[in-house]
Amino acid sequence: MNFDFDTPVNRRGTNSYKWDSDHVGDDVLPMWVADMDFRTAPAIIDALRTRVEHGVFGYVTVPESYYDAVISWFARRHGWEIKRDWIQYTSGVVPAVSAIIKAMTRHGDKVVTMTPVYNCFFSSIKNNGCQVLECDLVYQDSTYVIDYDKLDHCLSQDDVKLLLLCNPHNPACRVWTRDELLRVGELCIAHGVTVVSDEIHCELVMNGNKFTPFASISQELQDITITCNSPSKSFNTAGLQIANIICNNGEIQAKIDRAINDNEVCDVNPFGVEALIAAYNYGEPWLTELCQYIESNYLLVKTFIEENLPSIGVTKLEGTYLVWLDCKSLGKTSDELTRVLDDRAGVLVNSGTMYGAAGEGFIRLNIACPRSQVTEALHRMMPVLKSL
The missing domain is CATH 3.40.640.10 (Type I PLP-dependent aspartate aminotransferase-like (Major domain))
Known part of the structure; x- marks a missing residue:
């Protein structure tokens, strides 16, 4: 790849809504707000x-x-x-x-x-x-x-x-x-x-x-x-x-x-x-590689959940960088899942009910970030979700 999507960019202390909101603690991985943790295209910079x-x-x-x-x-x-x-x-x-x-x-x-x-x-x-x-x-x-x-x-x-x-x-x-x-x-x-x-x-x-x-x-x-x-x-x-x-x-x-x-x-x-x-x-060359990287992140999520949390459904990702997880089998509401992942796993996701009553039982996970961050989030989430 010609562009670096792997190196983490420290966004704390930049007045980032995603990373610096009052309820986002220093040990929390924010996988919620729909912006990316990548530097934008060099041509834009x-x-x-x-x-x-x-x-x-x-x-x-x-x-x-x-x-x-x-x-x-x-x-x-x-x-x-x-x-x-x-x-x-x-x-x-x-x-x-x-x-x-x-x-x-x-x-x-x-x-x-x-x-x-x-x-x-x-x-x-x-x-x-x-x-x-x-x-x-x-x-x-x-x-x-x-x-x-x-x-x-x-x-x-x-x-x-x-x-x-x-x-x-x-x-x-x-x-x-x-x-x-x-x-x-x-x-x-x-x-x-x-x-x-x-x-x-x-x-x-x-x-x-x-x-x-x-x-x-x-x-x-x-x-x-x-x-x-x-x-x-x-x-x-x-x-x-x-x-x-x-x-x-x-x-x-x-x-x-x-x-x-x-x-x-x-x-x-x-x-x-x-x-x-x-x-x-x-910006087109950068965008092409970005989509390839996000697709690889999605495949990582899909494989990990299928192997470790098979009762959770992973919606097919055709577009966006927002993975939609079907957690209805866990018997918890979307709001309950969001709270427990924040409190016990230190991972902040979006509750499905933000998106209407049809979103009940789902959570939304933002994977537009370095692969290491996606991996860490999954490993934090796994034991908590397994315990439910």
């Missing part, structure tokens, strides 16, 4: 170093090279042709999702999402005065599939305005196929529902799977889709706060722009701009 050396960090305009980088990246990697005037920048995917919900709904409207799903979906919907309509995915054969009949029923209900889609899906580890997305899109068209597709994990794809941008499938689907993406997950730059909303409908764009300004998330910082340009123009 070099671009930021150049910007720092300039020494002036005033308000920033977003240059044409920013839009060129976004357009080139998605055309090159995913065959999705984006036009310059479809792109609206903002400070993050969560603020983007919140602004879109504000723009596209009225108080009391319903927003459908397929659960278990990223916890901020729930808060973004509720904080905008809308109702969450959960459409549970079906867990079978160590993976998740969509219940299209149930989705059809949910989308057909009165006052449903949006489907909030996670593609790839966190925490279900799915990279939805083109055919699956097409069936979802056909249902949304039939019921007049707009799709908001959170595609922040789109580059973290492995095991031979292929990411398909929802809006790229057809003109019909592009016309009903608002896409949110960012390099932040793939390149570990979440703290730089940059994201894009991509939509080809000028009327919808105007509504979103108003909501972005109402929510005061219309400005971005110079480091986010420079990081995105460097990531999309020069």
Whole structure:
């Protein structure tokens, strides 16, 4: 490998939410918050170093090279042709999702999402005065599939305005196929529902799977889709706060722009701009090796659990760096498992119920860290889980 993912980086004392939160003790391994413990791509570090050396960090305009980088990246990697005037920048995917919900709904409207799903979906919907309509995915054969009949029923209900889609899906580890997305899109068209597709994990794809941008499938689907993406997950730059909303409908764009300004998330910082340009123009070799490393970490987890904790199910990892473990056989709630692993193993994981009622009995483990850390976490967890 040309890049070093094995050497640990000490993140304590850097005001890291993952490592320095009050409840994260000095002897605790934090395997929870979805950021990586790797240094980002050297090309990004070099671009930021150049910007720092300039020494002036005033308000920033977003240059044409920013839009060129976004357009080139998605055309090159995913065959999705984006036009310059479809792109609206903002400070993050969560603020983007919140602004879109504000723009596209009225108080009391319903927003459908397929659960278990990223916890901020729930808060973004509720904080905008809308109702969450959960459409549970079906867990079978160590993976998740969509219940299209149930989705059809949910989308057909009165006052449903949006489907909030996670593609790839966190925490279900799915990279939805083109055919699956097409069936979802056909249902949304039939019921007049707009799709908001959170595609922040789109580059973290492995095991031979292929990411398909929802809006790229057809003109019909592009016309009903608002896409949110960012390099932040793939390149570990979440703290730089940059994201894009991509939509080809000028009327919808105007509504979103108003909501972005109402929510005061219309400005971005110079480091986010420079990081995105460097990531999309020069970061691809680093990203390729990153995905290979994460896939190897996953295989380590899968093998270890199959050999030492066979009653625990390991969900197939198609995308993201978040392993979803089925612990229902242990007879404990997700919250109980999370507490006991923190108290007795010194390993901090996410409780499955953060992601909706469908997550009960599961825990989420972040494996975007050096292999030595994954190994240590597994060896800490094993005796505790065996004792339950």
